[in-house]
Amino acid sequence: MSQRFRDQKATARAANEWTHLMFAPDKPPQIVYPPEKPKRVRHAPDPNAPPLERDVLKAVWKYLAHHPRVAWVTRLNSGTVMADFGKDGVHPLRMNYKRGISDLVGQLKTGQFLACECKREGAALMDHQREFLNEVLRNHGVAFVARCVEDAEKALAAP
Numbered sequence: 001m002s003q004r005f006r007d008q009k010a011t012a013r014a015a016n017e018w019t020h021l022m023f024a025p026d027k028p029p030q031i032v033y034p035p036e037k038p039k040r041v042r043h044a045p046d047p048n049a050p051p052l053e054r055d056v057l058k059a060v061w062k063y064l065a066h067h068p069r070v071a072w073v074t075r076l077n078s079g080t081v082m083a084d085f086g087k088d089g090v091h092p093l094r095m096n097y098k099r100g101i102s103d104l105v106g107q108l109k110t111g112q113f114l115a116c117e118c119k120r121e122g123a124a125l126m127d128h129q130r131e132f133l134n135e136v137l138r139n140h141g142v143a144f145v146a147r148c149v150e151d152a153e154k155a156l157a158a159p
Helices: 003-022 053-065 127-138 149-155
Strands: 070-075 080-084 090-094 104-108 113-118 142-146
Touching: 053 070, 053 104, 053 113, 053 149, 070 113, 113 127, 127 142, 142 149
Parallel strands: 113 142
Antiparallel strands: 070 104, 080 090, 104 113
């Protein structure tokens, strides 16, 4: 065995002894851990509360997608996000430039434009949403507010 190997072996043994002394089973841990954060208490949903807007939207979308008078229907995202453009940096990006556009837009098989604004029971339309729906109606489209699937059924009932 070379001297270098013997020195490395002695260094390793010393490190092992230090480790065993520092972290022996009978010693308390040498690291202080932060206290655990309290768990968030989740309350059970109120069974008497009206369904959330996202649930109304999902149900009405499914209904419209399978309705015999509807050619197509889709959801348009709107709003602004911060997008990374690489070398140009991070800038705001608008997803939609039509203010007040409805949650669901589509077309009837007759060619009419379809606009459906989904709202939770008790929630009010904003002015720009009302203006968009009125614009669709003025241009001979079909526009309505759906607070449940029954509202969509009434709006699409055969004239």
